[in-house]
Amino acid sequence: MNKRNLILLGFALVVAAQLAVPAWMIMEREWTLRDGQVFKFKTRPIDPVDAFRGRYVWLGLEPGVVKMRDVNAWHYDQKAFAVLGTDTNEFATVERLEHKAPAGQAAVPVHVGWTDTKKGEVHINWTGLDRFYMTEQKAPAAEIAYREHNRRTNQTCHVTVCVRGTHAVIEDLFMDGRPIHAWLKAHPGDK
Amino acid sequence: MSKQAIQWLYHELPRLVAQGLLTPEADAKLRAHYGPIEPARPARLAVIIFGVLGALLIGAGIMLVLAHNWEDLSRPVRAVLSFLPLVLAQGLAAWTMFNRPQSLAWREGAGALLFLMIGASISLVAQTYNISGDLPRFLLTWALLGLPVVYLLDAVVPALLYLWGITEWACHLRWEDGFAAGYWPLAALLLPLLALWLRAGRYRVRPTLLLWALCVSVTVAAGVTIERVLPGLWIMLYAGLFALMFLIGEFWYGAAEGFWARPLRHFGAAGVLVLAFLFTFEWPWKEIGWNYWYGGRFHHPAWRAIPDAVLGSLIPIAAIVLLGMTVRRKTPLGLLFGLAPILAILGYALASLTDTYAPSAGLFDLYLLVAGLWLLVSGIRINKQGQMNVGLLAITALLVARFFDSDLDFLLRGLLFIALGIAFLVANIVMLRRKGANHEQA
Known part of the structure; x- marks a missing residue:
């Protein structure tokens, strides 16, 4: 093989x-969005900026605390798998934390925040599901709208997440039961 | 020999021949030996600089436009769009490789653009699918996918971007309490390229630029890749690192002229002087050594401390070996800056064994004073204004720091500042006059 062909x-x-790298990222997520189980998480959007990926709202997913018997088995910044379930209002709950991915159950990777041994609680951070990208006008508007509405009407904001095994992808952010983009269009004055 | 030195020689030759110091044959032989000087082509350089600047601006612009986030577009459209800039940049790189392989401007520009578009493409996918911020992983993927561009296009701008990427990666990983020693093998991936460039011409612009970037990157990485289980290890590590840089620069790049052409020498010297100044305070020497070992609080596996042992011993040892070679070569500046790691080890031993800090700090008071005086005097003797001013600056920094440590009144401090200011002015005026006189004589 000559040099030109080798190059x-x-x-x-x-x-x-x-x-291949972006292609694989797309395929993996499309697969989860198509085949994954959908969970609804209560959340609270906050608006920071990312220099590389543009504007997004930071999502503080709930529940942020899990009751555990073996609180001492967890330490700060440890990786864990939150095994998901649903409550009577169809919102996602965390049944328990696992050190390893449980087979055949929807479980999302999280990071342990701090532990409260007295109450038997482990605080968790949903590190993989904390961003929802929006335009630079809409991201702060979403945060302000949430703050205002939450104070006045105490209504909740939620996010739908597709989970396939331990792979989770955010599907959409909802305000007042409507997708956030549609909600912001319907409430142009609420900024 | 550097281009400037040959230029100077060719400028001198006619005079030497006229004065009878050289025969015309010797003149011809010297010219044949050193060959013709390539004339500087400012137009070509401008094309390269503007080509690269243009590529960087277009790349940054595309990233910003993508960051704007077109939420009205459907997911499949955005997925295709995320590939578009990457594919275009790849096409441009391919065209450059096969149609303009000799054009540095095209290679640098296309390389820079392709490197940036790799990051843009991954970013847009991350944005489309709300992928969270695992920044170290993103930076590492980006850098590794961009590294082959450096070699395929034989370009320095992608190499600088790669170096930035892995340095940033190491810093973020360290910030997240991760293991960042992978920086060293990643940085070593640039060495074959550097070796090729150095072989082609040690004093050319591209290897010099890469060496400047490597100096900065390695200085940052040395701090973030050690686990700091042994308090104060950085003292010996950095003293060894800067001395090593200086000595390598002094040994292998001695013929370069001008400040920018000697990155290792000047970065190393500045590092040693700044470090020596820091070491004149007591805080670096407090609570260091085996007695303050972090072992108990270190919640990572013990092997994570291996880079500390390797870097903390190899770098100062390498510097000391080069110092030994310097002693044989009898270069006073090499001796002066090469001594720093030995003094750092001595200071470290003193502070950790006795738990007293003043002797170690005092050692560096003395070192900085001697180094400053040496640079000042030798700078005056060989008519190097820069060296003289660095010497004066070192002495000034030392005196000011010590006077602020002590409880002297404002009058005395004020008088000291006036005296130092006068010293600076007088020394520079004398030097300028002397240079003027020499110029007139010539």
Whole structure:
């Protein structure tokens, strides 16, 4: 093989690898969105900025606390799997935390925040599900609208998440039972 | 020999021949030996700089436009769009490789654009699917996918971007309490390229630029890749690192001229002087050594401390070996800056064994004073204004720091500042006059 062909082959491999990474990211998520089980999480949107990926709202998913018998088995920043269930209002609950991914159950990777040994509680951070991207005008509007409405009407905001095994993808953010983009269009004055 | 030195030589040759110091044959032989000087082509350089700047601006612009987040577009459309800038940049890189392989401007520009578009593409997918911020993983993926671009296009701008990526990755990983020693093998992936460039011409712009970037990157990485289980290890590590940089610069890049052409020498020297200044305070020496071992509080596996042992011993040892070679070469500045790691080890031993801090700080008071005086005097003797001013600056910093430590009244402090200011002015005026006189004589 001459030098030109060798370079061509090298370049082709590099191009393939560069395309494969975003392609795999897309496929993995599309698969979860198509086949995953949908969970509704109560949440609270806050608006920060990401230099690389644009504006997003930070989601504080609930529940943020899990009652556990073995509180001492968990420490700060430890990775855990939150095994999901649903309550009577169809909102997601965390049944328990596991050190390893449980087979055949929907479980989302989370990080342990702090532990309260007296109350037997473990605080968790939903590190993989804390962003919802929006335009630079709508992200702060979503946060303000939530804050205002929550104070006046005590209505909740929720997010739907598709879970396939331990892989979770955010589907949409809802305010007052409607997708956030539709809700903001219907309430242009609530900013 | 550097281009500037050859230029100077060619400028001198006619005079030397006229004065009878050289025969015309010797003149011809010297010219044949060093060859013709390539004329500087400012237009070509401008094309390269503007090509790269253009690529960087377009790349940054595309990233910002994507960051705007087109929520009205459907997911499949956004997925296709996320590939578009990447595919276009790949096409441009391919065109450059096969149609303009000799054009540095095209290679640098296309390389920079492709590197940025890899990041843009991953970012847009992350945005479309609300993927959370695992920043270290994103940076590492981006850097690794961009590394082959450096080699395929033989370009320095993607190499600088790669270096930025892995340094940023190491810092973020450290911030998240991760294990960042992977920086070193990742940085070593640039060494074959550096070796190729150095072989082609040690004093050319591209290896010099990469060496400057490596100096900054390695300095940051040395701090973030150690686990700090042994308090104060950084003292010996950084003293060794800066001395090593200086000595390598002094040994292998001696013929370069001008400040920017000698990255290792100047970065190393500045590092040693700043470090020596910090070491004149007592805080670096407090609570260091085996008695304050972090072992009990270290909740990671013990192997994570291996880089500490490797870096903390290898770098100062390498510097000391080079110092030994310097002693044989009898270069006073090499000796002066090369001594820093030995003094750091001595200071460290003193502070950790006796739990007293003043002797170690005093050692560096003395070192900085001697180094400052040496640079000042030798700078005056060999007519190097920069060196003289660095010496003066070192002495000034030392005196000011010590005077603020002590309880002297404002009058005395004021008088000290006036005296230092006068010293700076007088020394520089004398130096300028002397240079002017030399110029007139010539």
